[in-house]
Amino acid sequence: MKAKATSFDIAHMAGVSQSTVSRALRDSPLVNQETRDKIKAIARELNYKVDKNASNLRQQQSRTLALLLFEDPTTDDSLINPFFLSMLGSITRASAQAGYDLLVSFQNFSDDWHADYEDTNKADGIILLGYGDYMDYRDKLTKLEEQETHFVRWGAFDKEHPGISLGCDNFQGGYDVTDHLLGLGHRSFAFIGGADSRAPEFFARYKGHVSALQNAGITPQKDLQRDAISTEESGYAAVNALLREGHRPDAMVCASDLIAIGAMQAINEAGLTVPDDIAVTGYDDIPVARFTHPALTTVKQNTTLAGEALVENLLRLVNGDQADAQLMPVELVIRRSCGAPE
Amino acid sequence: MKAKATSFDIAHMAGVSQSTVSRALRDSPLVNQETRDKIKAIARELNYKVDKNASNLRQQQSRTLALLLFEDPTTDDSLINPFFLSMLGSITRASAQAGYDLLVSFQNFSDDWHADYEDTNKADGIILLGYGDYMDYRDKLTKLEEQETHFVRWGAFDKEHPGISLGCDNFQGGYDVTDHLLGLGHRSFAFIGGADSRAPEFFARYKGHVSALQNAGITPQKDLQRDAISTEESGYAAVNALLREGHRPDAMVCASDLIAIGAMQAINEAGLTVPDDIAVTGYDDIPVARFTHPALTTVKQNTTLAGEALVENLLRLVNGDQADAQLMPVELVIRRSCGAPE
DNA sequence: CTGAAAGCGCTTACAG
DNA sequence: CTGAAAGCGCTTACAG
Known part of the structure; x- marks a missing residue:
């Protein structure tokens, strides 16, 4: 089992300093084109990947978002509402497109969710999702807000709710x-x-x-x-x-x-x-x-739009910008169960 | 916006060294009970949480598992098979119980999935899930194996497949x-x-x-x-x-x-x-x-058992132990669509 | 355009 | 039982 390559290994092989390797891999314009190509070729060959822990530690960010699903507890964990699973899909996609990873958790599996992600630097922000009992977690939202955690929630559009809500009308x-x-x-x-x-x-x-x-x-x-x-x-x-x-x-x-x-x-x-x-x-x-x-x-x-809006607004918060509650339109889908003529 | 507390802040307040703070927070038996209690109280008060990036970097592990879902691409991302979503639920729970976080990704959103998780130290191991076209990703499995990535996959039980498969009969x-x-x-x-x-x-x-x-x-x-x-x-x-x-x-x-x-x-x-x-x-x-x-x-x-088995076997691999392919029993559920009498 | 050096916040071997 | 120190692998201000 070969040890994992580091930027020092690459530097040694390329005959440059480790700083230059780091710059080249991040496409810094400061690095000579030729040098950059050479370094990248070696990195590819060694299957080198930047260590995220080191990189995140240094940059004081995680490039990761956390998605917390809180649902009415059911006996069977398979009973997650398909609607939220669609949301999960679109949120995953939207995060990936923004260059963020997604950590997923279910509230009922971890009581300490309200403090566990951003404070440990595991995530830069949190998305809350669910049809759970609102009163049960209102206090937790307030606490999140006090701690200046970056978060957005899907749900009812209401100025009184702590934090920023996105939801359909x-x-x-x-x-x-x-x-x-x-x-x-x-x-x-x-x-x-x-x-x-x-x-x-x-x-x-x-x-x-x-x-x-x-x-x-x-x-x-x-x-x-x-x-x-x-x-x-x-x-x-x-x-x-x-x-x-x-x-x-x-x-x-x-x-x-x-x-x-x-x-x-x-x-x-x-x-x-x-x-x-x-x-x-x-x-x-x-x-x-x-x-x-x-x-x-x-x-x-529309879960696709919803997922994108959640991620977009959360990232705005993460970047220190303003984000606003948002009310999205809905669409009536007429099929047969209402008695409409064919 | 107050800066996040570090272990040095705690050490200063408690009048001990930073090493002792680290030990106390990890429940090291080396630390005096009294000192430990004092340190923990201060940590709680400051809402201090260990920085995961620093801790992971130092320990060279991430305490995170990655779940990769590969599905037949569909036009709409909402069409994720509910069966796999149940699996997602049980895998999330099983990881949480083992003290691991779960990173989720969909194959169709990231072509480079086969190399991106463990190599960057973002995850200690990978779980593969899906009814996708097997031939499409067989090469990637082989590559994973070459790179000595820790992974298990849900799917057909077959000695010929690269890696360790768990599946129902x-x-x-x-x-x-x-x-x-x-x-x-x-x-x-x-x-x-x-x-x-x-x-x-x-x-x-x-x-x-x-x-x-x-x-x-x-x-x-x-x-x-x-x-x-x-x-x-x-x-x-x-x-x-x-x-x-x-x-x-x-x-x-x-x-x-x-x-x-x-x-x-x-x-x-x-x-x-x-x-x-x-x-x-x-x-x-x-x-x-x-x-x-x-x-x-x-x-x-049985998705609950399946999720547990996947996580358990993956962690065995992560810890350098042996893990084996496993065939799990199925259960016939008789309802009305087969024409059985009431 | 490149290098030497500091430092992100921890954990842990070493010394006492 | 406790502390001083090294080091995990990066990024980036500083100097040239």
Whole structure:
């Protein structure tokens, strides 16, 4: 097992100083073209790579971002919301394009997440992601802010929240999907998903939903709003209970696609048909939404743009610039579960 | 913006040397209990955290693992297979429990992945994951091996492959699910999924499938095997073509759940019913498999155990110990899409 | 354009 | 049990 080459080895072989090697490898214009080429050739041959620990230590930065996913704890770690996994994909890509590595962690696996990344110089900044219980981690956000950690979070757009939030326009999404259902003639509605400040995103969707109903002169039925976290199980349980109590709304607006998938199963098991007996809509447009039966009408959040915006704003913070909360547009995706004609 | 505290600051405040601070913080038994407590209290108060770059540089290790996901490139980065995302979850957890951080990257975003992690001391070892085209990266594996990089890969169990592979018993899974369908009376079969060495896992499942048929005295119909990569789209397209050609097998064994979901949609659109007209089975048991309509019969790969095994074996390699390829058991999960009685 | 030297913040062998 | 010192492998101000 040969020892790893260092910049001194290269310097020795090239007959120059180690400083020159370092400069050449970083494409410093100070180095003679010829010298630079020679050094690079030797580096390639030796399979030399700059030691990141040394380089980062010297430069006092890590060129790494940390992504922390906090989700409602579930029994099974496989139940990570596909929406956030899409985000993970786009964030990974956006970081890579900016020349940053991405460290990933799940909140439920590490209680000390709020202090562990930037303070140890493992990451230059932190991205927070999740549909978790907002109240549970509000204190931690405040602490992050006190410590002057660089972070951005995906979530509800709200000036009161600590730190900088990026998110889609949840109110508008809830409004649009409800408005569409109204246009199809539906008149009585259930809303499946937590509608309080513990889940600010769901709450905003709910408010949009209610607003659309009121604009149409319909009074929201409070007993048809049922809490659910973003899992199939939770949606299934909530709708199952609703149906067993004898409720038969025309349509169910679900706060996420996973909830909607669980809802459709409960409706099917009750011997009812989607959308003929009850229309169902979701939220997020996860990949499987196109392939449910019937295909799910939903509100698309553009994860590619979202990931880019998160990384871009975080890097702005890291570089000492100003970053602002940002509200991104949503897009209604009409498929069959809402009862729209083919 | 206060400068970050260093071990010298702590030493100064505690009235001891910096060496002693370092020892105390690492719980060295050499340090007096009282001194240690005092130092730790000060560290907590200053919100001091050991600088990882410095510590790693000195110790010549990173306490970080890298996870590389290589997937068949798709137009949309949201289409990461949920199965691998479950793996990501369990690998993250297993690394955290072992005291390692996890760096995540997607192959399609970085062509140089094969050399970039361990050589730069950013990671002590690498985990490779994906249903990608095996031939595409075989050379890279060989290169990794030459460079004496520590790595393990999830995939087909095969002595010929470079490096150490961990994987589930794909042959047995293909066998079991086919055997189950035979027991339900199905006699003519399609197999949807690549059946050649570019996709060794799918190929092994196919071989198990064929073996079960032969044991039952049934000759596999080669024209009913259709290639597909692990996406809903690909499964949909393959089955669509099959049905348009007029084929009506009793059952379709799909090489992954995503393929099966696409297959069921194609079957539905052709005016046929699952499982009455055509039974369908998947592979992986992704979370949504329980919530398709009908619920999907599939072969479960235990991602929790898999993630733990990957991390455990990789760390063994990192520590200079022996690690062995490993074949893990699978479990048949019977739901409704196979036509089993309730 | 190039080199000698300092220093990033730790860990640990060495000496006491 | 504690301290002074070397050194991990780089980057970069300084001098030429």
